[in-house]
Amino acid sequence: MSKTVICPGSFDPVTLGHVDIITRASKMFDKVIVAVLVNSSKTPSFSIEERIELLQDSTCGIENVEVVSFNGLLAEYCRERKVDAIVKGLRAVTDFEYEFQMALTNKKLNPMLETIFLTADADSMYLSSSMVREVASMGGDISNFVPKCVHQRIVERLNKG
Amino acid sequence: MSKTVICPGSFDPVTLGHVDIITRASKMFDKVIVAVLVNSSKTPSFSIEERIELLQDSTCGIENVEVVSFNGLLAEYCRERKVDAIVKGLRAVTDFEYEFQMALTNKKLNPMLETIFLTADADSMYLSSSMVREVASMGGDISNFVPKCVHQRIVERLNKG
Amino acid sequence: MSKTVICPGSFDPVTLGHVDIITRASKMFDKVIVAVLVNSSKTPSFSIEERIELLQDSTCGIENVEVVSFNGLLAEYCRERKVDAIVKGLRAVTDFEYEFQMALTNKKLNPMLETIFLTADADSMYLSSSMVREVASMGGDISNFVPKCVHQRIVERLNKG
Amino acid sequence: MSKTVICPGSFDPVTLGHVDIITRASKMFDKVIVAVLVNSSKTPSFSIEERIELLQDSTCGIENVEVVSFNGLLAEYCRERKVDAIVKGLRAVTDFEYEFQMALTNKKLNPMLETIFLTADADSMYLSSSMVREVASMGGDISNFVPKCVHQRIVERLNKG
Amino acid sequence: MSKTVICPGSFDPVTLGHVDIITRASKMFDKVIVAVLVNSSKTPSFSIEERIELLQDSTCGIENVEVVSFNGLLAEYCRERKVDAIVKGLRAVTDFEYEFQMALTNKKLNPMLETIFLTADADSMYLSSSMVREVASMGGDISNFVPKCVHQRIVERLNKG
Amino acid sequence: MSKTVICPGSFDPVTLGHVDIITRASKMFDKVIVAVLVNSSKTPSFSIEERIELLQDSTCGIENVEVVSFNGLLAEYCRERKVDAIVKGLRAVTDFEYEFQMALTNKKLNPMLETIFLTADADSMYLSSSMVREVASMGGDISNFVPKCVHQRIVERLNKG
Numbered sequence: 013m014s015k016t017v018i019c020p021g022s023f024d025p026v027t028l029g030h031v032d033i034i035t036r037a038s039k040m041f042d043k044v045i046v047a048v049l050v051n052s053s054k055t056p057s058f059s060i061e062e063r064i065e066l067l068q069d070s071t072c073g074i075e076n077v078e079v080v081s082f083n084g085l086l087a088e089y090c091r092e093r094k095v096d097a098i099v100k101g102l103r104a105v106t107d108f109e110y111e112f113q114m115a116l117t118n119k120k121l122n123p124m125l126e127t128i129f130l131t132a133d134a135d136s137m138y139l140s141s142s143m144v145r146e147v148a149s150m151g152g153d154i155s156n157f158v159p160k161c162v163h164q165r166i167v168e169r170l171n172k173g
Numbered sequence: 174m175s176k177t178v179i180c181p182g183s184f185d186p187v188t189l190g191h192v193d194i195i196t197r198a199s200k201m202f203d204k205v206i207v208a209v210l211v212n213s214s215k216t217p218s219f220s221i222e223e224r225i226e227l228l229q230d231s232t233c234g235i236e237n238v239e240v241v242s243f244n245g246l247l248a249e250y251c252r253e254r255k256v257d258a259i260v261k262g263l264r265a266v267t268d269f270e271y272e273f274q275m276a277l278t279n280k281k282l283n284p285m286l287e288t289i290f291l292t293a294d295a296d297s298m299y300l301s302s303s304m305v306r307e308v309a310s311m312g313g314d315i316s317n318f319v320p321k322c323v324h325q326r327i328v329e330r331l332n333k334g
Numbered sequence: 335m336s337k338t339v340i341c342p343g344s345f346d347p348v349t350l351g352h353v354d355i356i357t358r359a360s361k362m363f364d365k366v367i368v369a370v371l372v373n374s375s376k377t378p379s380f381s382i383e384e385r386i387e388l389l390q391d392s393t394c395g396i397e398n399v400e401v402v403s404f405n406g407l408l409a410e411y412c413r414e415r416k417v418d419a420i421v422k423g424l425r426a427v428t429d430f431e432y433e434f435q436m437a438l439t440n441k442k443l444n445p446m447l448e449t450i451f452l453t454a455d456a457d458s459m460y461l462s463s464s465m466v467r468e469v470a471s472m473g474g475d476i477s478n479f480v481p482k483c484v485h486q487r488i489v490e491r492l493n494k495g
Numbered sequence: 496m497s498k499t500v501i502c503p504g505s506f507d508p509v510t511l512g513h514v515d516i517i518t519r520a521s522k523m524f525d526k527v528i529v530a531v532l533v534n535s536s537k538t539p540s541f542s543i544e545e546r547i548e549l550l551q552d553s554t555c556g557i558e559n560v561e562v563v564s565f566n567g568l569l570a571e572y573c574r575e576r577k578v579d580a581i582v583k584g585l586r587a588v589t590d591f592e593y594e595f596q597m598a599l600t601n602k603k604l605n606p607m608l609e610t611i612f613l614t615a616d617a618d619s620m621y622l623s624s625s626m627v628r629e630v631a632s633m634g635g636d637i638s639n640f641v642p643k644c645v646h647q648r649i650v651e652r653l654n655k656g
Numbered sequence: 657m658s659k660t661v662i663c664p665g666s667f668d669p670v671t672l673g674h675v676d677i678i679t680r681a682s683k684m685f686d687k688v689i690v691a692v693l694v695n696s697s698k699t700p701s702f703s704i705e706e707r708i709e710l711l712q713d714s715t716c717g718i719e720n721v722e723v724v725s726f727n728g729l730l731a732e733y734c735r736e737r738k739v740d741a742i743v744k745g746l747r748a749v750t751d752f753e754y755e756f757q758m759a760l761t762n763k764k765l766n767p768m769l770e771t772i773f774l775t776a777d778a779d780s781m782y783l784s785s786s787m788v789r790e791v792a793s794m795g796g797d798i799s800n801f802v803p804k805c806v807h808q809r810i811v812e813r814l815n816k817g
Numbered sequence: 818m819s820k821t822v823i824c825p826g827s828f829d830p831v832t833l834g835h836v837d838i839i840t841r842a843s844k845m846f847d848k849v850i851v852a853v854l855v856n857s858s859k860t861p862s863f864s865i866e867e868r869i870e871l872l873q874d875s876t877c878g879i880e881n882v883e884v885v886s887f888n889g890l891l892a893e894y895c896r897e898r899k900v901d902a903i904v905k906g907l908r909a910v911t912d913f914e915y916e917f918q919m920a921l922t923n924k925k926l927n928p929m930l931e932t933i934f935l936t937a938d939a940d941s942m943y944l945s946s947s948m949v950r951e952v953a954s955m956g957g958d959i960s961n962f963v964p965k966c967v968h969q970r971i972v973e974r975l976n977k978g
Binding site for chain 1: 728729731732753756757758760761764765
């Protein structure tokens, strides 16, 4: 039974919480597609190319992970790529409610598509990309929040912007 | 005891969830005013006129429903129109908290005004206007989410915009 | 459109929060049945007869209220009595979740039966029968928590027991 | 990558919600162990043997499902049986909080053990074993709540008890 | 043991809920710094100077309160000012989740910094600055929502804007 | 400004989460009373004397902590002992709702009594006395959940019982 899952998100930028979820998914399933959502309506802090590169470097030790960008409907993209399940990390109740709604919507759009939730690690429960951006933009130390190998690049990029 | 209730909202656009709540309210109360909120600060996808027309067509079989637009303070509008209660559908916990705050505020502004909650149908629990807009804008199928009689017009309108 | 609603509960004993919900329901609907649940599995502090009497005295000024006890399935009892809707007060999120489940179950058992929620008054948001019992059993003052006309009887009864 | 997961629970009795989660798990993973918890402190309505039999009959069409009972620490049992992940269905926020606590505890006791959540189907969101017992004990119709093939036996058993 | 706490916020504008929290903090701790956050990304309705003045007038009877503005990282500002704890009012569950995340982040950034929560008074549970702005902008009466001594100025300012 | 606070609870038995909250309270306030609730209705696993002794040993390095037992109404006991505030740790949303209700009740019973919440440490967010009892009773390792100095005694006691 070979199974492919997808971890979709904005990853603007990647955090240690994202890497935790991707790593755990890679141990449970045969292939993990990390999919950076191209959302034309929001102005991201990092370009699609930067976000992909940071994710690739943060997961370079994991063989069955592929980083891609995608545009359009997630349920449709999953059909094309023969994805069996969406994997999401849950940090808190408000996360849960939104993700619950998304899971039911995606199932309606693609009845074969499963959504699987992993609970965030106790250490990354408070972590979010927006908090990383906020702390870094005010000169705070984000070394506990992002992967070591991309820390320097994220700091430099957020200080420029 | 003749009772008038109001279903306020943005309805941008109407969903099957809205129609479910309006229909059920129309069975409990003598008159149901469906009130489209004119909110100058947000840019809606559908104009006020379009939203009213879609609502009228979606509720055309229900005699005691009137569709209007309104501007200003809901509590004040309810006083003018002699509305006895606001009727809202609850989908989830986050809905509940916001609506709870609104209900207490409206009671403070108009102590005679009651707020009544109906739980969303299991089938429409995940439905929201923003999800309909998002799915449609990416070419997804929204026929399970909006009333049949306005489906085509909503699709065309969201594809143009 | 003549409408009958039911306010079910244990009422062990009645609190000011219950009276608030019953009073508001009596202003919205033609008839309000207050139904004391006979639950054989729990040992109540007040007998069915005591609970009915306390409720009758607490609502004696409201003409369209009837106090009854009932046994068995609420959905079935509502069918027999031609009840149009169940009315429940919501105090908090945990309330909401349980009541949500009950509302969906009752709809499955009796598709014509509506459940309507009113938000607890800011002043009774913390009130529950169990808290009244707990405070009174330790000699605390419950005069802010229960109707004036039954206060003395509740205190005496809880001190004896 | 061959993966074994476990669906632990009381299953007192099995509901359509349980069968939905077990079925979906069986499509994602190579082997699904359905584990009936022997909890000496609670008095169940169905014996361990009855619960196992009802589960076996409800999942008899699914090849990679095994029904067992277990006693003691789940994290320890998972180590012995080489289970890769616990699979749980989430119905609501209160579920989520308790399950979240359990998932963190189990990870502390067995760091290799993953917990995976699936969202309940919209149709089974309100379903629980205790609600089935309650409705059946009052003579209500539970045919929408439990698997067809065990419906008759559950009704008879709950009427006797 | 002399303790300094900080009440950070946007205060756009001050509400009776803010004054309740500040007053209660001033009774528990030796010094209370009320810190208006200078957030360059949002466009506030009141200028920093106006917000400080309204806060000063609303708390002028409390000796151990100092009103300041601050820019940058709260955890860093607390280090500079030797603040022992952040004090926040909690109104509801969604508040709680966000504040929980903030508290854990601030502790990571400054391990000596404590976050303390007070529950909002039953009367101010529904109060927020955005609701005050919304009600006032539509000509509603906000006299129950803001301190008496600044009511007139807030109304005039929001009508002009 | 000399302030006395109280940490009430069952402490059946003390966990690392309790010690974290007590320690942090002892740094913020002049005196911390740890009060073991004598609850006649529940059958505890540890006697009052055992619970007090375990707490005393777990907090023996903190000078301004006193461990007591108390019976009756907390709000009344706080009045007698001139306690300024109740201090509680919050782990999760369900905690929050119950504690919120308790805080409002206690304020009604004793308007001078404040309730202060601290967020549980990320590491103790999943910890509860009941989970410690459950894990230990099944032979699981609880060394990560309880203070080192009382670990052996808790294990022995729970194995005997």
